[in-house]
Amino acid sequence: MPGRTLLRRIRIGALQQGDEGVLVVGVIIAKRQSRSFAGKDGHTRFVAEMTIRDSPQDWINVTLWMANEVLAEALDANYHVGDVVEIAQPKVQLKESEPKFSPTVSSPFQLTFSDPPSSIMKHPERRPDLQRLLQVPTKSLAYFCTLADIHTNPHIQAGNEVDLLGAIRAVGPTRKFKTKGRPEAKEREVREIRLFDQLSSNLILKLWDFEWIHMADDWTPTQDILFLADVRVDKDDFRQCKVVTATSRTIIAINPNIEEAKHLATYARHANFSLGAQVERSVSTIDYQTIRKVSNIVTLQDLTNTGGISGESDFPSIVFGYITKMDLDGDVGKIVHLRCSECHSIIPVATKLCSNIDCQAFNDHNFVQRQTPKWNLKMDVSDSTGTLENCRVDGDAATRLVGKIEEFVDLSEADKTSLKWRHFIQPVKLWLVILLPNMDRARSSTVILNWNPVTLDEFAKDTPIPPIQ
Structure with a gap:
């Protein structure tokens, strides 16, 4: 020089x-x-x-x-x-x-x-x-958002800049296009990266700059963690959800050397994106004791039919009603699930052998499954206005309702039938949440968080008056 x-x-x-x-x-x-x-x-x-x-x-x-x-x-x-x-x-x-x-x-x-x-x-x-x-974030860790904040926090609007920590779920292909109505325009590229963390299974990151687009070739799903400084929040009109976009102000630290990233990396390596796991993650953030709103079932049905409230991903409520369907005396394999601790596929509780041919634990009698059985209990709930069908019952609520799994599986068919009918004839107060459709859920899902028996006087006093049709 x-x-x-x-x-x-x-x-x-x-x-x-x-x-x-x-x-x-x-x-x-x-x-x-x-x-x-x-x-x-x-x-x-x-x-x-x-x-x-x-x-x-x-x-x-x-x-x-x-x-x-x-x-x-x-x-x-x-x-x-x-x-x-x-x-x-x-x-x-x-x-x-x-x-x-x-x-x-x-x-x-x-x-x-x-x-x-x-x-x-x-x-x-x-x-x-x-x-x-390159692994040292350029922004303070005190103020970064979770991915769930982007989806649910009404104060985070399109056009805002935020800092995020996320694991890579999927690296999309590079798409090329020309701006509509401008035949002389240069060809542009865009690439979508799907991110996740402990509280949200999906947030789309859009890359428009050549440098980031081609760096993404080396990013590995469930292995690489990104700290994103100053990404812009946008509204995706086609998907009807929020996304984030890397702009000329964005700096990305790959696999940042911070404790929060190490915790996320450990979680990401064993991440489970099944519908059941998504429901569990959503429910884990809700404290049923904070729910105050009381609704009747026709109101909740209207909510699910219309797609919910704009900007809301879930709708918690209290319902007074009756349990009208709960197949406790059916196939125990449908009521109690065990998932493989390697690939998360459902495996029979009786054999504890994974049947997924692509899993390293496939039919391996020597492989020790590290996960315990979980409830997969479902019920219908009714009041005078209608019925919510196929509601999932959260694990703690299921245990309070029918006992511990190891005790339940040893009950005789007659005892299971008796237990079922004992709950059918009793009015109950139910704390539940409607999980509304999003990028990962095509349909809404209802989860029972807790229940308590109530007297007929309480039932009559606290049940909302049905709307006039």
Whole structure:
């Protein structure tokens, strides 16, 4: 590099406005594709942007101005997130107070690269100390959202920027298209990534930038964790749900070295996306003791038929009614389930052998299943206005209703029938939740969270008056 001996290497945290003849070394943590525009002199110019970092505390935005397409294409092709670069003779200027189209950075300055006299090259030595910075989030961990917050928090609106921690559930293909009505427009690309965490099984992340789209080729479902700084919340009109989009302000840390990511990675390796598991995750966030609203069944039926309340993913309520169907004396294999601790397929309680041919525990008598049997109890609930059919009964509520699993399976058929009819003739107060349709559930689902027998006086006093048809 000509004149390199005259340069002063300065760390990002030590930069001062107006510094000249400096050399800055850092790892690229974000990069935007170059774009062209016509200058005032009529000549086409090219500009690209990147963000570099040289310590956990210091990172800065770099704007690169280039006079011709060859340089722009070379920059796009040869420099990527994760590369350690040397930037020589940039201008050191005060940054905008709140940059609208660039990542939030720690430095009060920005670097401006103009060719000439500025130059950029890859650092000639391996720098694991700098590349480890790719795993350090650029935003505080105190304020990141859960994926469930995006779906359910009414204060998070389309257009808001949020920070998220999510595991990769699926990496979609890259789709190419041209903007409608603009035949001269360049072909664009978009890619969708499905994320999940401990409380939500699905949130779509949209990638529009070349750099992130091609980095996603190396992302592995259930193995890689992303910390997303400043992704934008959008409304997907086709799916009728919220999604998030990586923009020019977004920085993505892959497999961040933080405790929260380690916990999520452990969970992700054994994640279960079956409908039953999704229901369990949703129900686990609801405390039945906080439910105050009392509804009759026709109101809840109207709710499920119309798709629920805008912005709500579940509807908890209290119902006074009767249990009108509960097949306790049916096939015990339909009432009690055991799932394989490797692949989560349902396996017979009697044999405890997995029948999934793709599972490493397939028909293995020596494999010790680490999961205990769980209730798969369902019932119909009725009042004077209608019936909620096929309601799932949460595990704790099922145990209170019919006893422990190991005791229930030993009951005679006559005892099971007697137990069933004992509950049929008694008015009850039921705490339940309607889980409304979403990206993973095509239909609504009703879950009984708790129950208590009530007197006829309580039943009459607290049951809502049916609506007039």
